[in-house]
Amino acid sequence: MAWVLNPDRPIYLQLVEHIRLQIVSGHYPPGSRLPSVRDLAGEAAVNPNTMQKALGELERLELLYTQRTSGRYITEDVQRIAQVKQDLAYQQIHDFFVQMERLGYGKDDCFRLMEAVIEGGKQ
Amino acid sequence: MAWVLNPDRPIYLQLVEHIRLQIVSGHYPPGSRLPSVRDLAGEAAVNPNTMQKALGELERLELLYTQRTSGRYITEDVQRIAQVKQDLAYQQIHDFFVQMERLGYGKDDCFRLMEAVIEGGKQ
C-alpha cells in the first residue's frame, strides 16, 4: 500500500494508522525489524522528525519496541497485536452501526442488507 | 442533528449530505415544505449561495423539487427516497467491508464479530 497522506489531518497520525495497519494485518510480522526512521521518512516523503513522532506513538501503543543501537522492531507479543486488531475492528463495527442507525436501519436491517450486498456481488 | 461543518471539505457537499440524511431518515417527510434558502442558510450559518448550491444538487438527485411560486418541497416519490436511502446503506456496507478486509477480516468474520459486539453491548 502506498503512502497516501492528506495534508488536512496531522501527518503523524496518518503515519501511525498506516503502520498500525501493516502490523495488525501481518504485513510487518511480529519480531521483524522496521526500516530505519530515515528510510521510512524517505519512503513516506516526510521529515524524519515527523516519522519519529509517529513511531513514538506506536511504541506507546506497545506495537513497537526500540533496540537502542540496532533499530526498531515489531513487538513479539502477538496477543497485543491481536488485541489492537480487535479494537480496530470493533471501532469499525461500532461506527458502521451508528451510520446505519442514522439512516434509519436497525442492527437486524444491517445483517439483511449485508446479505443482499453479498448476493448482489456474486451475480 | 446539529449542523457540524468541517472547513476542510467543501461546505456545500456537507450540506447536501446533511439534508439528504434528514430526508431519507424521514425527519423531513415526503411532500413536506422545506424552509426558505435564507432560513436554512441562517440555521447552518453559511452563505445563502452555498445553501442554494446544495439544494440545487439535491434537486438533481430528485430528492427535492421547486414549486415556482411557493418554495421547495421534498419529493413525494417515496420510491426515489427509498432508492437513495438504499444506495447510501450499500455504500456504508461496501466501505465497511473494505476497511475490515484491510484489517484482515473476511465477510464471514464481519458477521461473527458483529454478533460479538451486539452480545457485548447487551451485557
Added chain:
Amino acid sequence: MAWVLNPDRPIYLQLVEHIRLQIVSGHYPPGSRLPSVRDLAGEAAVNPNTMQKALGELERLELLYTQRTSGRYITEDVQRIAQVKQDLAYQQIHDFFVQMERLGYGKDDCFRLMEAVIEGGKQ
C-alpha cells in the same frame, strides 16, 4: 524553585519532573491555568518545542489538559494528582531502601538511623 537544567539528561524529562513537582506539591493548584508554552519556555530558557514535548508528557500522565484556544490547565482531578504524588513518594522510599540495603542496612536499621538523624538535628 528555579529552573536548574542539567545538559547531561534529556531536558524535556527534567521539565516534566520539575512541573510535576509543582503540581503535586500544590504550587500549581488543581484547575489553575498554566502559563503559555512560549512563556514557560522563556522562563526555563529552552526552545518552545522542548517545553511542548514536556507538556505533552504531562498530558499523557493526565496531570494537564488542553483547552484548545485558551491554554493549558492543571487537572481538576485531585485524586489523580494524589495518585501521582503517592507514586512518586513510593518510588523515593523504594530507592532509599535499596541504597541503604547496599550499605548493609536493613529496613529496621533505616528507622533507627532516621530517628537518630532527627534527634541530631534538634540539638
Added chain:
Amino acid sequence: MAWVLNPDRPIYLQLVEHIRLQIVSGHYPPGSRLPSVRDLAGEAAVNPNTMQKALGELERLELLYTQRTSGRYITEDVQRIAQVKQDLAYQQIHDFFVQMERLGYGKDDCFRLMEAVIEGGKQ
C-alpha cells in the same frame, strides 16, 4: 556488583564510590589486601591513572593504606569504616527527607508511608 560507569560524571569519583561501598558493606573486609592498581583498572576498564587517583582519594578518606612493599590494604580501623558507613547512611537519609519534603511530606509522613510500603511488599 559490576563496574557501571557513567561517562557524564568524573570517572574517578564513581570508582571511589564503588570501592567505598565494597568496603563499608564488608565485601572487602578490614585488613584485606586490595588487588593491584593495574588489575583493578583492568577489571573496571579504566586507565590505571584514573584508578590510581581513586585509590589516592580513598587513602585520604583513611579507608585504605599503602604498605610500601606489598601493596594496598583496607584499613583495620573498623571504627573509621563504621564512621564512613554512617556518614553515607546519614547522607542518604538527609537526601530522602529533602526529596519527600519537596513532595510535601513531613518527617512523620515519611515514617507512615514507609510502613505502608513495607506492609504492601509483604502481601
Added chain:
DNA sequence: GTGGTCTAGACCACC
C-alpha cells in the same frame, strides 16, 4: 550506521 534530543523558525486553526 542506529535512535534520541534539541533548536530555530514557520504555518495553521481557533477565538
Added chain:
DNA sequence: GTGGTCTAGACCACA
C-alpha cells in the same frame, strides 16, 4: 493571543 504541527538541520551516544 492560544496550542498544534511540520520542516530543516544539528549534535550526541552507542556499537
